[in-house]
Each structure stands twice: as structure tokens, then as C-alpha cells.
Amino acid sequence: LVILLGIVEGDTAKLAQRLAAKVLKLRLWPDLRDAAKSWASSVVDNNYGVLVVSQFTLFATFKGTKPNFNRAMGASEAEPIYEAFVETCQQEIGEDRVQTGEFGADMQVDLCNDGPVTVELVGRILVELFLPSALQGPGARVTSERPVEASPYWANAGVRGFPQQMDGHWVADVRCPVLLVKFVAFVPLVRPSAFQRQPRSEILVRAVPGSEPIGEPLTLTPENVEVVLQEARYHHLQNCFGYVVESSGAGITGKVDLVEVEGPMVFIHLHGAFWHNREDVLKRVRKYLMQRIPEIAEVDVEDPDDLIDE
Numbered sequence: 001l002v003i004l005l006g007i008v009e010g011d012t013a014k015l016a017q018r019l020a021a022k023v024l025k026l027r028l029w030p031d032l033r034d035a036a037k038s039w040a041s042s043v044v045d046n047n048y049g050v051l052v053v054s055q056f057t058l059f060a061t062f063k064g065t066k067p068n069f070n071r072a073m074g075a076s077e078a079e080p081i082y083e084a085f086v087e088t089c090q091q092e093i094g095e096d097r098v099q100t101g102e103f104g105a106d107m108q109v110d111l112c113n114d115g116p117v118t119v120e121l122v123g124r125i126l127v128e129l130f131l132p133s134a135l136q137g138p139g140a141r142v143t144s145e146r147p148v149e150a151s152p153y154w155a156n157a158g159v160r161g162f163p164q165q166m167d168g169h170w171v172a173d174v175r176c177p178v179l180l181v182k183f184v185a186f187v188p189l190v191r192p193s194a195f196q197r198q199p200r201s202e203i204l205v206r207a208v209p210g211s212e213p214i215g216e217p218l219t220l221t222p223e224n225v226e227v228v229l230q231e232a233r234y235h236h237l238q239n240c241f242g243y244v245v246e247s248s249g250a251g252i253t254g255k256v257d258l259v260e261v262e263g264p265m266v267f268i269h270l271h272g273a274f275w276h277n278r279e280d281v282l283k284r285v286r287k288y289l290m291q292r293i294p295e296i297a298e299v300d301v302e303d304p305d306d307l308i309d310e
Contacts, residue, residue: 001028001043001050002111004180005085006058007073013084014262015123018302020088023121024050025304049097050089053109054082058180075104120180220295222261228292229258229268229285236288240281242272250275256285264297270306278307 003023007016024043031040043050056072073081082103089098101107218224233243233256242253254274259267266289274281286299301307 001048003050003052004055004058005052005082006055007078007081008059008071009073011073011081011123013081016081016085017088019121019123020085021092022304024089024092028117028119044093049099051099052086052089053101053107054078054103079103118180215292218293220261220264220293222258224293225261225266225289226258228289229256232256232285232288237284240274240276240284254281259302264295266296266299267302268299270301277309282307
């Protein structure tokens with residue numbers, strides 16, 4: 001797997017470590033037992049290697065025809081974050097299966113992109129928008145974060161081999177997909193005319209399209225997230241979990257735990273046996289948390305394996 005890694009201002013080593021662990025578990029290849037089943041196995045499953053290439057040009061912007069790279073983080077600040085990404089990959093699959101070239105150098109990278117498959121993984125999106133003055137005051141601007149992941153579009157990736165260095169060039173042996181890892185993408189949304197002043201009591205944020213607010217909105221703190229999860233466990237989503245007698249008596253042992261709150265992002269851990277598939281459980285928990293705590297930008301599992309149904 002060839003990974004083109006872009007780093008922008010505000011990124012951290014912690015985010016790099018989280019993304020690296022996720023990248024290695026992305027299901028970009030067919031099932032090992034059934035080649036007709038696409039998007040079913042990962043770098044880890046196939047014992048593949050990775051080539052990590054620093055790529056600040058992923059953040060190019062254009063006002064005319066000349067690219068501008070002001071959004072990319074400077075080399076001296078970005079290198080430790082890049083190294084954190086690489087070190088996590090090495091810890092997960094072994095140093096011998098991770099190649100890097102040289103950070104910041106002028107390199108020649110040759111690859112045969114199988115498919116072609118090129119997918120983008122974005123660590124967090126910064127969305128700038130103007131809130132209604134009734135909430136924040138005239139012209140106030142707020143930035144919220146949420147992770148997003150692009151979906152792959154080709155259904156028959158078949159990577160074999162490992163990136164190799166030949167004559168000063170990096171060569172991806174045989175066939176290889178490309179993964180663009182961008183820690184941040186910026187999406188400016190400026191629509192002050194779309195809002196009108198309203199009394200504060202009338203502004204109840206519907207964080208999930210089509211959902212109704214439940215009670216008074218809470219502020220985003222780890223304590224409040226735990227309170228809301230407790231509501232979900234024993235009341236509003238009790239049929240998803242094994243906390244109440246009716247569910248545990250039917251063999252449902254599923255549990256949800258809070259892992260951490262990182263900015264506007266909440267990470268949870270799902271474990272045990274669920275009546276619903278785990279993707280659906282995550283969607284329900286996400287919806288409920290975002291209804292009760294509108295400041296939450298995204299709810300996700302810390303480990304992608306949490307979404308594998310038992």
C-alpha cells in the first residue's frame with residue numbers, strides 16, 4: 001500500500017497515531033477465502049507492506065493556475081508527526097514491512113496503481129461558518145471538527161508484493177492501491193444571511209437530520225457524555241445493549257464504553273453480543289449523543305474492529 005501523507009497546521013502526533021492504526025485495517029482487498037467478495041481484507045490481514053511518502057502538495061489551493069501550499073504545516077513541525085505515523089505503522093506490522101524514503105527530499109516514486117484504486121482518508125474537517133447572532137453575537141465565527149472518510153470506488157483490488165527501492169527510485173512491485181491521508185481539509189461555509197435572530201429558547205439544535213431534540217442540550221464534557229451514555233444504556237437505547245434484564249435474558253451482552261473526548265469528537269468502545277449489527281448500534285448511539293450534546297461533531301469507535309459483528 002502506498003500512503004501519501006499530508007499534514008496541516010493544528011495536526012498532532014496523537015491524531016497521526018490514530019490514523020496510522022486505522023489505515024492498516026482499512027478493507028481495500030478481496031476476501032482471503034472468497035476473491036469474489038470485494039473490500040473484505042486489510043494490510044494486516046494480507047501481511048502486506050506499506051510505503052509512506054510525505055506529501056504536502058495534497059493541500060494545494062489555487063486562485064489562478066499556480067498552486068499555493070500555505071495550508072500545509074512547515075517541515076520542521078510536520079516531521080515529528082510524520083515520524084509518529086511511521087512508528088505506529090512499524091509497531092503494528094513490523095519495521096521490515098514499512099518503508100519511507102526520506103522526509104522532505106525530492107524523490108521519484110514509481111508505482112503501478114492496481115484498479116486504479118485511490119482512496120482518501122481525512123482525519124478531521126474544519127468547517128468555518130457564521131452562527132446566528134442570537135447564539136454567538138454579530139458576525140461570530142466558530143470552527144467545528146468532524147472526521148470523514150471517502151469511499152473506495154473500484155471493486156477488484158488485487159495487490160501483490162511490496163514496495164521496493166531500485167536505482168534510487170521507489171517502486172511498488174506489481175500492483176498497488178494508493179491511499180491519500182490528509183489530516184485536515186478546510187470547507188468554508190459563510191452564510192450569515194441564512195440565519196435570523198430568534199429567542200434563545202427557540203433555538204434547539206437538531207444535530208441529526210430529521211431528529212427531534214431530547215430535553216435541554218448539554219455542554220460537551222466527558223462527564224456529560226457519560227451521563228448521556230447511561231441514559232442510552234438503560235432507557236432510550238436499552239434494546240441495543242445487555243444492561244437490562246429483558247435484553248441480557250435473551251443472550252444480549254453488548255456494552256458501550258466511553259474511551260475519550262477529543263475536541264468535538266467522541267470515541268467509544270463496543271463489545272459483546274448485540275441484537276443489531278454493530279454499524280447500526282454505532283449510528284444509534286451517535287444520533288442520540290448528538291441530539292443531547294449538539295457540540296459533538298462526530299462519534300466513532302476507537303478501534304475499527306469494534307464494528308466487526310461476532
